[in-house]
Amino acid sequence: TRNIELAVVAGDGIGTEVVEQGLRALDAVLAGSGTTVSTTEFDLGARRWHATGETLSDEDLAAIRTHDAILLGAIGDPTVPSGVLERGLLLKLRFSLDHYVNLRPSKLYQGVTSPLAEPGDIDFVVVREGTEGPYTGNGGALRVGTPHEVATEVSVNTAFGIERVVRNAFERAQARPRKQLTLVHKHNVLVHAGHLWRRTVEAVNADFPDVTTDYLHVDAATIFLTTKPSRFDVIVTDNLFGDIITDQAAAIIGGIGLAASANINPDRNADGSFVAPSMFEPVHGSAPDIAGQGKADPTATIASVSLLLDHLGLPDEAARVERAVAADLAERGGRVRSTAEVGDDLVARIAG
Amino acid sequence: TRNIELAVVAGDGIGTEVVEQGLRALDAVLAGSGTTVSTTEFDLGARRWHATGETLSDEDLAAIRTHDAILLGAIGDPTVPSGVLERGLLLKLRFSLDHYVNLRPSKLYQGVTSPLAEPGDIDFVVVREGTEGPYTGNGGALRVGTPHEVATEVSVNTAFGIERVVRNAFERAQARPRKQLTLVHKHNVLVHAGHLWRRTVEAVNADFPDVTTDYLHVDAATIFLTTKPSRFDVIVTDNLFGDIITDQAAAIIGGIGLAASANINPDRNADGSFVAPSMFEPVHGSAPDIAGQGKADPTATIASVSLLLDHLGLPDEAARVERAVAADLAERGGRVRSTAEVGDDLVARIAG
Numbered sequence: 066t067r068n069i070e071l072a073v074v075a076g077d078g079i080g081t082e083v084v085e086q087g088l089r090a091l092d093a094v095l096a097g098s099g100t101t102v103s104t105t106e107f108d109l110g111a112r113r114w115h116a117t118g119e120t121l122s123d124e125d126l127a128a129i130r131t132h133d134a135i136l137l138g139a140i141g142d143p144t145v146p147s148g149v150l151e152r153g154l155l156l157k158l159r160f161s162l163d164h165y166v167n168l169r170p171s172k173l174y175q176g177v178t179s180p181l182a183e184p185g186d187i188d189f190v191v192v193r194e195g196t197e198g199p200y201t202g203n204g205g206a207l208r209v210g211t212p213h214e215v216a217t218e219v220s221v222n223t224a225f226g227i228e229r230v231v232r233n234a235f236e237r238a239q240a241r242p243r244k245q246l247t248l249v250h251k252h253n254v255l256v257h258a259g260h261l262w263r264r265t266v267e268a269v270n271a272d273f274p275d276v277t278t279d280y281l282h283v284d285a286a287t288i289f290l291t292t293k294p295s296r297f298d299v300i301v302t303d304n305l306f307g308d309i310i311t312d313q314a315a316a317i318i319g320g321i322g323l324a325a326s327a328n329i330n331p332d333r334n335a336d337g338s339f340v341a342p343s344m345f346e347p348v349h350g351s352a353p354d355i356a357g358q359g360k361a362d363p364t365a366t367i368a369s370v371s372l373l374l375d376h377l378g379l380p381d382e383a384a385r386v387e388r389a390v391a392a393d394l395a396e397r398g399g400r401v402r403s404t405a406e407v408g409d410d411l412v413a414r415i416a417g
Numbered sequence: 418t419r420n421i422e423l424a425v426v427a428g429d430g431i432g433t434e435v436v437e438q439g440l441r442a443l444d445a446v447l448a449g450s451g452t453t454v455s456t457t458e459f460d461l462g463a464r465r466w467h468a469t470g471e472t473l474s475d476e477d478l479a480a481i482r483t484h485d486a487i488l489l490g491a492i493g494d495p496t497v498p499s500g501v502l503e504r505g506l507l508l509k510l511r512f513s514l515d516h517y518v519n520l521r522p523s524k525l526y527q528g529v530t531s532p533l534a535e536p537g538d539i540d541f542v543v544v545r546e547g548t549e550g551p552y553t554g555n556g557g558a559l560r561v562g563t564p565h566e567v568a569t570e571v572s573v574n575t576a577f578g579i580e581r582v583v584r585n586a587f588e589r590a591q592a593r594p595r596k597q598l599t600l601v602h603k604h605n606v607l608v609h610a611g612h613l614w615r616r617t618v619e620a621v622n623a624d625f626p627d628v629t630t631d632y633l634h635v636d637a638a639t640i641f642l643t644t645k646p647s648r649f650d651v652i653v654t655d656n657l658f659g660d661i662i663t664d665q666a667a668a669i670i671g672g673i674g675l676a677a678s679a680n681i682n683p684d685r686n687a688d689g690s691f692v693a694p695s696m697f698e699p700v701h702g703s704a705p706d707i708a709g710q711g712k713a714d715p716t717a718t719i720a721s722v723s724l725l726l727d728h729l730g731l732p733d734e735a736a737r738v739e740r741a742v743a744a745d746l747a748e749r750g751g752r753v754r755s756t757a758e759v760g761d762d763l764v765a766r767i768a769g
């Protein structure tokens with residue numbers, strides 16, 4: 066039997082609540098499959114920072130590295146200064162483990178009401194670069210607090226970093242029926258980074274001749290996400306543009322309560338094992354306003370578990386979880402259920 | 418009698434077509450008012466660049482400076498490499514004339530169908546910073562065309578630059594019934610720039626105690642623009658975030674065919690005159706696919722003329738143009754009209 070060593074970072078706010086249901090779904094789908102899971106919980110986030118001042122220690126990171134994958138709930142809390150946990154924990158994990166493929170599928174499931182009047186058939190995937198762009202932490206501030214303060218943020222983009230994520234996006238596009246890849250950037254203004262992205266997409270396209278590509282400025286992309294989201298199949302984009310458009314993408318498919326994501330490092334060692342654990346998390350945040358009330362919808366976390374299973378080479382189990390999510394959404398209607406009740410229903414569908 | 422010296426940069430594609438109607442609307446509203454207009458046309462854009470290699474010469478810029486305002490159609494053409502005209506002409510005008518208030522109102526007019534199922538009452542204004550952020554052209558590229566290429570884009574933000582636009586946004590919020598100002602940024606990741614923006618909004622708020630402020634990360638802002646745009650009154654934001662969310666804002670009010678904008682330098686000399694001409698332009702681009710066919714909707718340009726009149730201290734005339742636009746939209750229904758026909762109808766309403 067195979068055992069999955071799973072690092073669990075439940076984090077802050079509703080993170081704990083939704084992760085609990087995610088783990089139940091994982092247990093349910095693996096029951097009797099010959100694959101087992103053992104979990105290690107990592108106490109990271111606001112509580113830990115208040116208690117110790119630590120965000121992610123070298124020991125934590127080393128321990129997390131020994132796992133096969135990470136399930137993350139949500140990081141962030143209004144009691145912690147903005148940026149401390151985001152940069153020191155969430156982004157530190159993404160950067161240290163070189164999660165260069167930030168994968169965010171957007172599918173409008175049957176039974177879900179989109180805020181768009183005519184949503185059409187929404188079913189696309191955003192491949193957001195995860196380790197470069199304006200997220201690198203480059204930049205700084207001078208004369209802070211004076212009328213002469215200057216603050217810079219540097220977007221760093223490399224041929225190496227862009228090529229690997231673009232290649233991954235082409236692979237994903239090639240595996241889908243429509244085989245369509247859209248680059249989203251802003252190369253008419255961010256000319257250096259933008260042209261590097263554009264040239265890279267053109268070059269890698271040679272290895273995927275059956276994939277059709279097109280290009281949209283990020284501002285135009287927000288228009289199409291409003292007026293004709295069915296035009297998208299696979300989108301590849303920069304870290305910051307990806308952050309922005311995936312929240313919009315989540316909104317049009319019924320809200321970030323439903324949006325799953327994966328922070329993937331697809332690279333493998335010579336023996337076939339992954340060089341680092343990938344991380345699976347709902348797109349939503351810690352939602353302090355509803356934390357502790359058992360109101361949070363765990364669907365996005367459970368859908369993220371499906372991405373986790375797929376990444377670990379268990380496509381049938383992944384599909385079973387996704388089918389359970391789809392069936393639950395198709396039938397939920399206006400019913401109000403607690404976090405645990407949604408978990409119960411999904412576990413029952415997965416088991417059944 | 419007062420005479421307005423107007424610099425006209427019709428530009429590329431549909432730019433010429435919509436500017437023609439904008440000028441007719443301007444003439445119509447000023448007829449018999451005691452204010453006259455004289456125009457100087459500047460041949461700038463793709464044609465000029467192909468003919469001379471020039472984007473905006475020092476002489477052009479000096480000549481434009483002597484005017485009271487600029488009416489701009491659209492800049493950009495697929496035959497010119499991306500970035501050349503944007504950086505060399507459009508952004509050069511905005512930066513040289515220090516257009517630090519990029520004003521973009523979003524109003525869902527009666528008679529216009531929003532792509533949102535439940536748009537509610539959309540009526541907000543985005544004050545986009547226009548002279549800093551990632552638009553400064555800072556950054557560069559190293560080892561271009563090799564596998565070791567590195568491209569950077571530097572967002573430059575100053576206390577001076579942010580304070581003046583934030584102050585302008587507070588003034589606009591204070592003049593509106595709801596008096597609500599939302600800062601949109603990403604201060605949990607772009608910590609240096611983001612915290613400077615946040616501290617500036619907090620500090621300037623002391624001078625506008627009756628204005629309520631709140632904050633949204635840019636990714637969350639795209640969600641609210643989809644699910645509850647009625648929550649917004651005035652938004653103040655960075656140059657790039659403003660670019661992105663104003664296109665989304667245009668989409669939800671019925672398309673960029675309707676979205677007006679102003680690039681304003683509100684500073685004045687000791688004698689009360691403006692230090693530089695402000696520039697008024699539709700948000701849409703040059704739309705090469707429909708150029709020359711008389712199909713472009715000039716409404717956004719005519720609505721930009723309303724912003725121009727307001728800026729030049731002619732609020733009654735501004736309101737008359739806006740009322741004409743509103744009335745035309747309320748009654749247009751599904752009718753297909755040419756660019757000139759929409760112009761005719763608006764001119765008739767303005768005159769009537």
Ligand SMILES: CC(C)[C@H](C(=O)O)[C@@H](O)C(=O)O
Nearest residue numbers: 151155156308348605606636
């Ligand atoms: C919390 C924040 C740092 C994060 C990001 O900007 O990537 C979040 O918005 C996301 O999209 O996962």
Ligand SMILES: CC(C)[C@H](C(=O)O)[C@@H](O)C(=O)O
Nearest residue numbers: 253254284503507508660700
């Ligand atoms: C054409 C481009 C340079 C411009 C911008 O990015 O500002 C446009 O998108 C706009 O919003 O006016």
